[in-house]
Amino acid sequence: MAEHPETTLTQGTPPADTYPRKILEYLEGFLISKTVFTSCELGVFDVLHTAGRPLSAKDVSKAIGASLDGTERLLAACAGLQLLQTHCDDGQVFYSNSDEASIYLIRSSPSSLLQSIQYRSETIYTCWQYLTDAVREGRNQYEKAFGVSSKDLFEALYRCDEEMVKFMQLMNSIWNICGKDVVKAFDLSPFKVICDLGGCSGALAKQCTSVYPECTVTIFDLPRVVRMSREHFVSEADLRINFQQGDFFKDTLPEADLYVLARILHDWTDERCIELLNRVYGACKPGGAVLVVEALLYEDGSGPVTAQLYSLNMLVQTEGKERTAAQYAALMSAAGFTNIQHRLTGKIYDAVLGHKED
Template structure:
């Protein structure tokens, strides 16, 4: 015997209604991100920075569909990226940037994240389209997403000059927001040399040079990246006209180190890299690791869990807990790792070289240990 239902269907509780709305927000989240990405790609926010803009005028000046432009502008306003002006002219309603867009989406803003968003809209978004395949196979999805299959993720990231420059600019924008807090999490002034391994355009290194003028600051990168940094990312002058003292050195970075063992596993590569770094440090040296760290047990935060999936899809890696980073650095011979949590998306961790009388040093009442970074940037400090 079947239970009868009303003609209108099963009853839906208030909780189920809330859950359904939450489900739809998750299901349609990619649409909101695409509105953001399209606004950046079509320079909507740059146009609105010059004054109120309407769909008809923007369509004429940019060669866009008037109808499509109006739909995009309305969607941007609905998401809080644009603000609709009162009244409407012959071209329809006009729009101005919201404070969020003025700060983060306008090219030329000191805190602009436009290049980072365009990188996410391209390579990262394509890889995420193959998330189920990545989970099924446990490997990078570059081959499906962009047609590049390589053990080294940077072969795909730097697959063209345009892609390399966009990635470098995106990292530079990230450091404009949180780089100084990361570098100030530990006092690096006692270190005579600070070396940023895989330092890209040198943005983080230049911040280090300003914060610690008594240290020699070096960026170690592949020859192609060093050439691109010198050509496309000239250092800005300080207020007194002097450029921060940063020296670029070119070499194999992690790629050359990884090549020493035939097609090693990812854990082998990390351990080998850290051991090589430790071997290059003098007693008292340190390595700074800059990462988004998972909470104990790996249950959160959500942003780090999503970033961990990105690492799977683009670098065949993952994010880790503090305990896992302690084990990772200990295997390479580093002393006790310390973690600090400056405001922002990344944490700073330091581990000492170990194996010498000066492997641990006290600075400002706190024990500073050597520092290591794998994905977002790493500084290696040596102390005379």
């Protein structure tokens, strides 16, 4: 059969007056990330915040100990990305932080993403240099990226105390921004005793006790994580939050009305997810439930693009993947949970709730 003549004529030849805007933007995506990473690493936004007034590139370059030429280019790029505002006075350009930068890119801000940015820059970005290998091999790339064995996933993730704190700070910043939305996606007020499995820094536990003041939350996590959480994140004044050390695949789980698995199941294969959910079901009180918090893919897999990219990140860093609500429901159902529902929050993370019959 002959080729369609129009296909033959137009293949590889763009129509007149076209411009591959999206493709070019995508190709330059890493330039944007590294501009933000570098600006935060050098302390650009902190310097402008501390000054309390617009500064020239010369002022900023002195404060961050960088070349004037490099600083001028970096500030101009940040202004182009709308992270900085420009002010012209007598032919000279001065810079100040944008409103968003003042909230999220300042180290002293309660909503700071600085630690999250550092983890992305130093760990995730490094791993993603081996994305091609991850796709070819179908496994994470910790050995190539950092020279550590990935046989035990969290031994690789938590390869030193400093790296563990960075990861915990990443999770802390995520739940400070998105935590309230996921704990309010369903009415969790009937559940008074909550267990946050792999609760890490305790940020989501704090959101639970803030929204539902009658509940108590036990954070169940590895001994090293519990130690770091007590040292860096959760004060003894948080009387409704307590810790229990253990491995949720091996050790007895605390009895609770509600178990929270926030950004846990996406780390693991389907088989391991069912194994963990079976353990949760066995420990759960009759009439209790499990709340799964994840970035849900659309049922046809067409998006959201953030969840699709996160799924690639799971390939590079873990054993798991992102899933649809139906896929999570199937895993929960296999463990015995019923009346499974999901709620979209409109932000990155969504919620799936499954019940244990009374």
